[in-house]
Amino acid sequence: MSLGPEDVDRIAELACVAIDEQDVPAYAQNLSAILAFVEQMDQVDTEGVAPMAHPQDAVQRMRPDEPTETDQREAFQAIAPQVEGGFYLVPKVIE
Amino acid sequence: MHDKTIAELSQALHAGEVSSVELVEHQLQRIEALDPRLNSFITVSREEALTEARQADARLRSGDAGPLTGVPIAHKDIFCTRGVRTSCGSRMLDSFVPPYDATVVERMRAAGAVILGKTNMDEFAMGSSSETSFYGPVRNPWDVERVPGGSSGGSAAAVAAGLTAGATGTDTGGSIRQPAALCGVTGLKPTYGRVSRWGMIAFASSLDQGGPMARTAEDCALMLPAMAGFDERDSTSIQREVPDYRQGLDAPLDGLRIGLAREHFEHGLDEGVGGAVEEAIQELRRLGAETVDISLPSSNLAVPAYYVVAPAEASSNLARYDGVRYGHRASHPTDLWDMYTRSRGEGFGAEVKRRILVGTYALSAGYYDAYYLKAQKVRRLISEDFRRAFDQADVIVGPTAPGTAFHVGEKADDPVTMYLSDIFTIAVNLAGLPGMSIPAGQSDGLPVGLQLIGNYFDEGRLLNVAHRFQQATDWHARVPPGFE
Numbered sequence: 001m002s003l004g005p006e007d008v009d010r011i012a013e014l015a016c017v018a019i020d021e022q023d024v025p026a027y028a029q030n031l032s033a034i035l036a037f038v039e040q041m042d043q044v045d046t047e048g049v050a051p052m053a054h055p056q057d058a059v060q061r062m063r064p065d066e067p068t069e070t071d072q073r074e075a076f077q078a079i080a081p082q083v084e085g086g087f088y089l090v091p092k093v094i095e
Numbered sequence: 096m097h098d099k100t101i102a103e104l105s106q107a108l109h110a111g112e113v114s115s116v117e118l119v120e121h122q123l124q125r126i127e128a129l130d131p132r133l134n135s136f137i138t139v140s141r142e143e144a145l146t147e148a149r150q151a152d153a154r155l156r157s158g159d160a161g162p163l164t165g166v167p168i169a170h171k172d173i174f175c176t177r178g179v180r181t182s183c184g185s186r187m188l189d190s191f192v193p194p195y196d197a198t199v200v201e202r203m204r205a206a207g208a209v210i211l212g213k214t215n216m217d218e219f220a221m222g223s224s225s226e227t228s229f230y231g232p233v234r235n236p237w238d239v240e241r242v243p244g245g246s247s248g249g250s251a252a253a254v255a256a257g258l259t260a261g262a263t264g265t266d267t268g269g270s271i272r273q274p275a276a277l278c279g280v281t282g283l284k285p286t287y288g289r290v291s292r293w294g295m296i297a298f299a300s301s302l303d304q305g306g307p308m309a310r311t312a313e314d315c316a317l318m319l320p321a322m323a324g325f326d327e328r329d330s331t332s333i334q335r336e337v338p339d340y341r342q343g344l345d346a347p348l349d350g351l352r353i354g355l356a357r358e359h360f361e362h363g364l365d366e367g368v369g370g371a372v373e374e375a376i377q378e379l380r381r382l383g384a385e386t387v388d389i390s391l392p393s394s395n396l397a398v399p400a401y402y403v404v405a406p407a408e409a410s411s412n413l414a415r416y417d418g419v420r421y422g423h424r425a426s427h428p429t430d431l432w433d434m435y436t437r438s439r440g441e442g443f444g445a446e447v448k449r450r451i452l453v454g455t456y457a458l459s460a461g462y463y464d465a466y467y468l469k470a471q472k473v474r475r476l477i478s479e480d481f482r483r484a485f486d487q488a489d490v491i492v493g494p495t496a497p498g499t500a501f502h503v504g505e506k507a508d509d510p511v512t513m514y515l516s517d518i519f520t521i522a523v524n525l526a527g528l529p530g531m532s533i534p535a536g537q538s539d540g541l542p543v544g545l546q547l548i549g550n551y552f553d554e555g556r557l558l559n560v561a562h563r564f565q566q567a568t569d570w571h572a573r574v575p576p577g578f579e
Contacts, residue, residue, distance in 0.1 A: 081418060
């Protein structure tokens with residue numbers, strides 16, 4: 001799969017990452033090379049092979065539905081870029 | 096004291112021949128004097144280290160001390176440390192001071208290990224050369240014009256140069272073993288689920304695993320029990336007892352079946368590396384091991400499958416960096432979208448952005464089956480290869496990396512060539528097996544690593560083989576010129 005600049009723009013939008021306009025051609029080239037490389041996987045027939053999500057096929061543990069976390073709002077907000085009155089501040093969302 | 100192993104330091108501390116404060120001061124001086132040549136530390140936590148050393152000395156005096164109490168170590172800057180900046184090598188987290196310790200950090204603190212600081216690494220652990228760090232490239236102490244490998248290159252370089260006797264690393268596709276090989280140190284990636292991932296900044300969650308890096312297998316055997324074990328805060332942590340790995344270190348290797356995979360000796364393996372590995376295998380035969388030929392037929396597909404699975408999981412994990420609750424926020428955003436995209440565009444470096452884009456593409460509508468699902472199926476085939484191989488062999492042995500340390504900048508512009516540095520290590524992560532790299536020779540004055548791959552939870556056997564090899568050889572004790 002070969003990607004062009006417009007593909008990079010579209011993927012960057014999906015990924016929520018700003019890419020400088022001048023860097024787009026290089027990303028298109030690199031991403032195309034990486035995709036061509038990973039497509040080597042097509043050499044092997046995987047019909048009927050069960051996809052593997054966990055090395056030991058373990059499943060996620062369940063725990064009792066009881067609170068385990070203590071309130072650490074102050075500690076967590078102390079490292080935030082912008083807070084006020086216990087809230088995280090972001091640019092205006094609704095006009 | 097900086098040429099001593101953790102085992103030797105521990106003995107000296109318990110015998111009262113040296114105090115933890117003396118050791119820590121010595122190592123801090125060494126870091127100050129020598130690290131400008133290597134850039135192996137991002138943060139040196141001098142005051143905290145001295146406070147912890149004083150506490151360790153009190154524990155040693157009161158008899159409440161274990162094998163790591165008072166021993167100075169370093170953590171890869173991917174492990175969250177309460178009150179000490181944890182950057183993950185990224186501008187995104189340049190100002191991030193975690194309010195909590197990672198489980199690994201918490202457990203090693205409880206064992207009394209003293210934290211000298213946080214080691215440099217590829218940004219978000221994405222790299223094989225430790226060049227992508229926001230804090231500049233790490234240099235290899237064997238030749239400062241060369242890379243130390245990556246992503247745990249800071250930890251590997253710091254141990255090789257005697258700046259610390261031990262350090263933690265993480266390994267998603269070879270990030271403990273490959274830098275260990277390139278710097279001539281010993282590193283162990285445990286079985287997936289053995290060491291808690293809680294507080295270890297996530298890259299690819301189905302592959303990431305923390306582990307010890309030190310000069311010797313014996314030191315790794317001392318560090319691992321302090322890092323490993325079940326943790327209810329990590330949903331993929333395995334409920335299984337952690338043995339005392341020191342117990343079995345000396346077991347003879349008579350009758351040990353060593354599997355040699357044809358596929359590990361092809362793929363343009365450097366001649367010097369190949370020769371050193373052959374020599375090391377001879378040494379293991381002299382120690383009583385038998386060799387059997389095995390095959391890992393799907394191993395050529397490991398790197399391609401990895402570069403779908405790892406970026407896909409990374410694109411999901413790194414979605415959390417939005418500039419809202421912590422991390423970099425772009426200045427003067429015009430609206431929310433502008434804030435998200437510019438914070439991420441500025442906060443992430445080129446390789447991280449590449450991987451986020453690859454992962455996003457692979458997971459996007461219409462492409463999921465062709466990439467992610469296909470890769471997970473290939474992953475199953477790779478894992479089946481190992482399952483069959485372990486019917487014939489107890490340990491699989493081969494080169495850790497296809498070559499020795501390469502020059503800084505040599506592969507920086509060609510991602511695919513860089514990715515192939517991990518051609519022998521990646522399959523082990525995909526299968527979730529434990530793997531180790533030990534110093535096994537030199538080629539043109541640069542270290543060569545021998546990779547040992549074990550069956551699930553067979554870390555003890557890997558440490559045993561590595562220890563017996565190190566009793567018979569002195570490659571692990573070689574010191575880079577200029578760092579004596």
